[in-house]
Amino acid sequence: MSGFGRRTEPALPPRAERAPPPPPPQAAVPIVRPAAPAMPAPAAPPAATASRTRLWSLVMEQVDPTLAAELPGERLRAELERLIHQIADKHRIELSAREQAALARDIADDMVGLGPLEPLLADETITDIMVNGPTNIYVEARGKLQKSDVRFRDSAHAATIAQKIAAAVGRRVDESSPMVDARLADGSRVNIVLPPLALDGPCISIRKFARKRIDFARMVEFGSLTAPVARLLEIAARCRLNILISGGTGSGKTTLLNALSRLIDHSERIVTIEDAAELQLQQPHVVRLETRPANLEGKGEITQRDLVKNALRMRPDRIILGEVRGPEAFDMLQAMNTGHDGSLGTLHANSARDALIRVENMVQMGSFGLPVKAIRTQIASALDMIIQIERMRDGTRRVIQVSEVRGLEGEVITMNDLVAFEYEGEDSQGRIRGRYRAAGIRPGFIARLEYFGLDRAWLAALEEF
Ligand SMILES: Nc1ncnc2c1ncn2[C@@H]1O[C@H](COP(=O)(O)OP(=O)(O)OP(=O)(O)O)[C@@H](O)[C@H]1O
Ligand SMILES: [Mg+2]
Numbered sequence: 001m002s003g004f005g006r007r008t009e010p011a012l013p014p015r016a017e018r019a020p021p022p023p024p025p026q027a028a029v030p031i032v033r034p035a036a037p038a039m040p041a042p043a044a045p046p047a048a049t050a051s052r053t054r055l056w057s058l059v060m061e062q063v064d065p066t067l068a069a070e071l072p073g074e075r076l077r078a079e080l081e082r083l084i085h086q087i088a089d090k091h092r093i094e095l096s097a098r099e100q101a102a103l104a105r106d107i108a109d110d111m112v113g114l115g116p117l118e119p120l121l122a123d124e125t126i127t128d129i130m131v132n133g134p135t136n137i138y139v140e141a142r143g144k145l146q147k148s149d150v151r152f153r154d155s156a157h158a159a160t161i162a163q164k165i166a167a168a169v170g171r172r173v174d175e176s177s178p179m180v181d182a183r184l185a186d187g188s189r190v191n192i193v194l195p196p197l198a199l200d201g202p203c204i205s206i207r208k209f210a211r212k213r214i215d216f217a218r219m220v221e222f223g224s225l226t227a228p229v230a231r232l233l234e235i236a237a238r239c240r241l242n243i244l245i246s247g248g249t250g251s252g253k254t255t256l257l258n259a260l261s262r263l264i265d266h267s268e269r270i271v272t273i274e275d276a277a278e279l280q281l282q283q284p285h286v287v288r289l290e291t292r293p294a295n296l297e298g299k300g301e302i303t304q305r306d307l308v309k310n311a312l313r314m315r316p317d318r319i320i321l322g323e324v325r326g327p328e329a330f331d332m333l334q335a336m337n338t339g340h341d342g343s344l345g346t347l348h349a350n351s352a353r354d355a356l357i358r359v360e361n362m363v364q365m366g367s368f369g370l371p372v373k374a375i376r377t378q379i380a381s382a383l384d385m386i387i388q389i390e391r392m393r394d395g396t397r398r399v400i401q402v403s404e405v406r407g408l409e410g411e412v413i414t415m416n417d418l419v420a421f422e423y424e425g426e427d428s429q430g431r432i433r434g435r436y437r438a439a440g441i442r443p444g445f446i447a448r449l450e451y452f453g454l455d456r457a458w459l460a461a462l463e464e465f
Helices: 050-062 065-070 073-090 097-112 117-122 155-168 216-222 227-238 253-261 304-314 328-337 352-366 372-382 446-451 455-463
Strands: 126-132 137-141 144-148 179-183 189-193 203-207 243-247 270-274 286-290 318-321 344-348 385-391 397-409 412-426 432-438
Touching (some): 050 073, 065 097, 073 097, 117 203, 155 179, 155 203, 216 253, 227 397, 227 412, 227 432, 243 253, 243 352, 253 344, 253 385, 270 304, 286 304, 304 318, 304 328, 328 352, 328 372, 344 352, 352 385, 352 397, 352 412, 372 397, 372 412, 446 455
Parallel strands (some): 243 344, 243 385, 270 286, 270 318
Antiparallel strands (some): 126 137, 126 203, 137 144, 189 203, 385 397, 397 412, 412 432
16 A cells, blocks of 8 residues: 555554553543554644644544444544543643534544545535545535635545545555546545646545436426426437437536436336446336456456447347447447437537537547548437537526437538527526527437327427427
8 A cells, every 4th residue: 555644553462462441531432442552643634723633633542443433423423522522621622512513523524434525425505526635625516616615634634535435446546546436335426536646636526426316307497408398308218219418527417318217118128338337227127337447457447338349238228328438439329220229328518519520539439440421321320319418607507409410411410409598698696598499390200209109299399389
């Protein structure tokens, strides 16, 4: 293990040689080690008052981390508070009851949780946590990015927490492998980059798992789309169109994919492929696959492309690719063109047109030397729809474009905007106003709508615009 501040604990003498425990000074606190050997106390946060710092080290000298780890969170906090109170009394350290309680919470978070990140993880309004070094932490709350006053003691402290996160999913992160994707126990997605790659100290980026599911009804409430637009997307999913969801980083692509996937029939067999599993499908028959990074010797990597190829041998009704970002695009298109319709995926792009260009570039990576026209033919026949979503400057995530991929004219893929969001201004609170317009075109996939008996429903939804 390399030295990212992992505390070296002195080896305890064998049990028989250990001095008999001195009589406890006051009521015994069950987390206190019997004979407390001197242990190097970690430094308390620099911002803390001197009394807090002193109490922190005194407490850490007495607490046995193994015993502490066995207690449930609330109990540990209460016991720590009791211990802090005793120590403060004994050493005449002035700290208000509120500060003592806060100290107990911080120590408990550090011992059994993710330290200073715990309050941010508990805050439901926060969706993203971005640690850029020990004292530079940002959060996204209600769609807006802001600096948080939470901080780590130092770089080593942040690295210890990062290692704890990685270790929990059986990965390691240190100087020799300083970049890791992981997941928290609750499903939140985490990326870690340590020095020397990260120049200003450990970086930890957390996309929190949304406890409250965001389905179409909630998206309508949030103003992410309107009921008729939601209806069109539902119909598209039910008709097994091949759909890509495109948008910038954090724009809500995965969330929309989750919402769409909820409409898939329960009788279908679905295979999902992701780098870090984020999809939460409700169907009973789902096979979830996740990629694997190379090990330290550079071996054993399983890519998304490997998984897509393998998925084709698993008799899937649909393949869902969490994020298309490389040569697997080629295999995905092949799958879409060979009967695995209803396949879904997301990708990073700034418009539906850009999304097509990205797919083309990715397919080129995966199919050496295939002529451009052949690639475009594949794309045009595989993809049916691209949904563009955007995080707007007022913090709202909004579907701004629903386009159909129509076909090929010469060498150009033709597209039609079926629905587009038109910006109309801002209200007094700075919220963006606008409306959806539907183009009065019969989509190229009309035959499919008819086949599924949903053509009337489609027209009815358009009437409501
Ligand atoms: N329509 C929405 N309304 C409000 N919040 C949303 C909406 N969609 C997503 N969010 C929140 O925004 C955050 C980002 O969403 P999501 O993970 O879906 O984005 P993404 O585009 O997939 O991001 P990435 O590019 O990192 O994969 C999440 O915390 C999610 O809960
Ligand atoms: Mg995503």
